[in-house]
Amino acid sequence: MNKRAGLFLFALLSLLANIAYAQQSVRVVILPFEIHALDDLSYLQKEIPTAIQKQLEQEGAKILILERESAPSQEIKAGRFSVVQQLGIQTGADYLVWGSMTWLGQNYSLDAKLLASTGSEKPHAYSVEGEGIENLPGTVKELARRLALKLFKRESxxxxxxxxxxxxxxxxxxxxxxxxxxxxxxxxxxxxxxxxxxxxxxxxxxxxxxxxxxxxxxxxxxxxxKPTVRGILVAGNTWAYDDDEIKEVLTSRKGSILNINTIQSDMRRIEEL
CATH class of the missing domain: 3.10.20.310 (membrane protein fhac)
Incomplete structure (x- = not known):
């Protein structure tokens, strides 16, 4: 193969790889999360979607995070999911994700819903619980992992x-x-x-x-x-050791399960006598 043909083949394979990747890519719109807490944790409305975005983009998804004023909050609360789906279609997304976080003392529940932009399937619900703000990154990562199973049609x-x-x-x-x-x-x-x-x-x-x-x-x-060891016999020994002395260095035992690793170890023990 000459150099020009090799370069052409490389370019063709790269193009096919890019096409395959594009076909597998999933587009997702993430809406701001509602935060229910006594303390002011409003900053998490954006930080949670951003953390989910980072995890899903590592998997190959394309993510768009909407601002709060663009989110169809009333339609979501009213269960008018067909209106929510229209937002997905308008933004070119395959799926939409929204959710909430509820705090009770040091414990929290992170809940999310995943809705396909087309079709009549109801939103899929996900819930992950945690304790302490320091453990929130791990909880968000687990939520993103569960979302990815559905987004990329994987099985767990x-x-x-x-x-x-x-x-x-x-x-x-x-x-x-x-x-x-x-x-x-x-x-x-x-x-x-x-x-x-x-x-x-x-x-x-x-x-x-x-x-x-x-x-x-x-x-x-x-x-x-494997079968059970019914007995251990020593034969052919012409050394200065009798059978009982040889058996003393063995780890194989009568009544134990036959184990090839143990037998090989015993062979080395005999050779080292």
Whole structure:
């Protein structure tokens, strides 16, 4: 391939990548949030939308924040969502987001609604609670994460189940699983979890099922444990050690689950005698 052809191919691939990105881009209008608090926290009316904007733009969304005087507050309160949708259409947005924050002592509730600019679907409601103004950034980030699941048509993991383990405690298996309830469903991450469980050395087979429910995906790991060690025999030793002395350095035990990692470790222990 000559240099000119290479440059043309690079430009073409870049163009296609930009087109694909543009097709996936989501446009969102965020309205000022209502603040209900005894103290003057009116500055949060803009700061909360700005924080949400930052998070969603990192995901690839295009965000427009409206000023308070441009927000259809009365229509929202009256539930006239068709009028709100017209605002989305006029601004070229795919979705509109609005919400409120309510304080009670040191506790607060951050509530938001997400409405598509077209269609008859009702607004999706989201609510995140927190305590202390210092924890507000994390709460807003969690709200933005939940909004992103809908905006980018992603599915979340709602529950992780483990079945088939008779002797290995479930907590031990869960400790090597990084995916948690609430995370975005990701096939690569699930494949990594299978590798991590296999690496424990106790299992012959691991199968994964992903059940779709209204809230997202229920992930089930169906595992088959390795057989039990029924006995340990030492044969072929011509060294100055008898069988019992060799067995003393072994960590494998009769009645335990066969573990290839433990066996390999025992082999090294014997070699080091």
């Amino acid at each position: 993991v709602t529950q992780i189940r483990i079945t088939g383990n008779d002797r290995i405690e479930e907590d031990a298996i869960r400790r090597v699983i990084k995916t948690k309830a609430g995370d975005v469903y990701n096939l690569k991450a699930i494949a990594d979890e299978v590798k991590a469980i296999y690496a424990m050395g106790y299992f012959d087979d691991i199968r994964v099922e992903a059940q779709t429910v209204a809230e997202g995906k229920i992930i089930t790991f169906r595992i088959t444990e």
